[in-house]
Amino acid sequence: MVDDLQARGIPCSECQAGIMHYRKITYLTWLNEDLITVPDFPAWVCDVCGRREYDGQAIFQLNLLLNPTAGKPTPAVRKHRINKKKPQQKRPRSTHPE
Ligand SMILES: [Zn+2]
16 A cells, blocks of 8 residues: 555645655754764655655654664764773771761
């Protein structure tokens, strides 16, 4: 059913005159301070007014990828923390009741 829609296109909800065709575009989104570009992202694009509607399933999967709590660490993350041995030792502190 989805394949049929992809082949014929769907009428544009914006201009009512154009047909939205399924194609792969470059998706842009912001992740905090970083602009993320996703090539070959599935979307519906109107051939008259140029309106874009992104594939809901693909958006969902992208959000899972971009979500830091999803469990997959991103390989691009750099860590500057260096593990040093702590010279301080834990001392038992004597209490001074006054
Ligand atoms: Zn349109």
